[in-house]
Amino acid sequence: MLTETDVLIVGAGPVGLTLAIDLGWRGVKCMVVERNDAPLQIPKLERCNARTMEIFRRLGASEQIRAAGFPRELPMDVFVATSLADPPILRLPYPSVAEMQADIAAHNDGTRPLEPYQLISQYTLEPVLCSVARGYPNVELRFSEELLDFTQDADSVVARVRAQSGEYAVTARYLVGCDGGTSVIRKQLGIRLEGKGGIREMRRSLFRCNDLFERIKVGKGRHYHIADAAHTTIVVQDDTKRFTMSSILTKDDDVVSQFRRAVRIDDLDIELLWTGTWTQHLLCADRYRAGRAFIAGDAAHLVIPTGGLGMNTGVGDATDLAWKLAGTLAGWGGPTLLDSYEIERRQIGLRNVRASGNAAGGRVAWRSAYKPDVREDTPEGAATRAQIARLADSEQRKTNEILGIEMGYRYVASPIVEAEDGEGPDPDNATYVPTTWPGARLPHVWVNGKTAMADLIGKGYTLLRLRRADTSALERAFAKIGAPLTLLDVDSAQARAVYERTLLLIRPDLHVTWRGDTLPGDCDKLATLATGQSTRARLVER
Helix, strand or coil: CEEEEEEEEECCCHHHHHHHHHHHHCCCCEEEEECCCCCCCCCCCCEECHHHHHHHHHCCCHHHHHHHCCCCCCCCCEEEECCCCCCEEEEECCCCHHHHHHHHHHCCCCCCCCCCCEECCHHHHHHHHHHHHHCCCCEEEEECCEEEEEEECCCCEEEEEEECCEEEEEEEEEEEECCCCCCHHHHHHCCCEEEECCCCEEEEEEEECCCHHHHCCCCCCCEEEECCCCCCEEEECCCCCEEEEEECCCCHHHHHHHHHHHHCCCCCCCEEEEEEEEECCEEEECCCEECCEEECHHHCEECCCCCCCCHHHHHHHHHHHHHHHHHHHHCCCCHHHHHHHHHHHHHHHHHHHHHHHHHHHHHHHHHCCCCHHHHCCCHHHHHHHHHHHHHHHHHCHHHHCCHHHHHCCECCCCCCCCCCCCCCCCCCCCCCCCCCCCCEECCCCEECCCEEHHHHCCCCEEEEECCCCCCHHHHHHHHHHCCCEEEEECCCHHHHHHHCCCEEEECCCCEEEEEECCCCCCHHHHHHHHCCCCCCCCCCCC
16 A cells, blocks of 8 residues: 655654644645554643744644643642642742733733743643644544654655554655654664763652642642652642652652652542653754654654753744745745754754753752751751752742743744844843844734734735835745745834834744845845745755
8 A cells, every 4th residue: 555645744742743733734735653542641741831832823723722721720830848738948939821811911012922831731732733633634643553664765755654454655755753752763864862861760650639739738839849859849730630740769669659758638549540760861863854854853852851841842843844844845945945944943952952951950959958857847957948948949940930942042044044243132041032133933012902913924924014115026036936925014113113123024933034124135035045945055965
């Protein structure tokens, strides 16, 4: 049996499904093969960050995800404590989704994301994304099917897939490996991971405890970091009935007793649903592409979950690659368009590996103040708790307050972004500072007080005009290439103040390609650069 598709995606986790949805939204035929028979029911990610939720909003999935996730009226506080029954050593208050949405609605200075983050367990998120993906007739999901190997030439990729009924071949124009940290695609391509591997082994467990959330005495929140020798952390899952616990334990038999020690609330009915080990890594692939095959998500970068930069970085990979594949398949994307995927996303992968290491280091720093007397009602115990509180009040914020890392990233030295003189804003700033410096995400601005600028931008390129101007030269340049360009006229003093220029060329992924107050002298050059037709920035042939 021979099956044909435009893009073959291996792996139906959140990254592979996001890529499939984005391609489906753009009218590209794609197929996803997943070796498991259904979405996994084990805990991995627990948060879609603000940038990821903006991407899901653009794909029409954000409200479905919020409806399935952590209730929007509950606080997101983070605690450091000796147990869930003791007074907190430190409480870091964070607003609920409803409060964040109200704050976003009340501000129009570009400093807020369009969407707040959302707590949602991976075992909840994946079925939602599957449902969205199945809504596109050009997207095919195939579970219980495993990619065995593949070959490629100048025109296509041929993959050998094993299904329950036997083996068959898939011919695709492109192949994308979203198949996790042990990626078959990455290994067959000979792509190496660079960085620090095998840092620490942790045990993660999933419990059901229906009445625990209502009985937590330390305070309602999402994360509970227990000051103990086992580095225990308890995370409330989206239904508030299930909880994950991460700790340094060597045996499965220890997890229930450790959970009870961390909770310290009597008469709880606790059910252990799953337990397993995982190893901390800070690794990034040395390449993201070989010929017609690409890697994305955990196949390309492995981070410590501290800071939530794993799946969320992978969703960024997917949304970057989707429009570039679509443009190339449509015929208007030049050879540099797909080359730019590795250039843009690998720098973000390396950046987020560093940020994850920084966040994890912060947690290790405050945990180093732990002493066995931490629970004692003595001067020594009080001193230990005070030292932990002092360190955690600074170091724990490296995990929870990194909006600049999540959505302030900027593609530096990209061959499809028009460079400006100077260094530009710091792309590694943990604090988000809105900017339209080329390569950056277009900051969120409300138009007429109620419409998000991002909601006005279509699937192709958009020339945002904040004042009337003759832009016909650029329109003709895009028309000659056959690339989609939409004009968007917005009369907004606030947008002009935030966006710094009155003309902005926006890419299909809402990053800025070029900005100015007048068109450049050579609009053909700008159009060829933006669409990857320019040859001056070509990479060496792979």
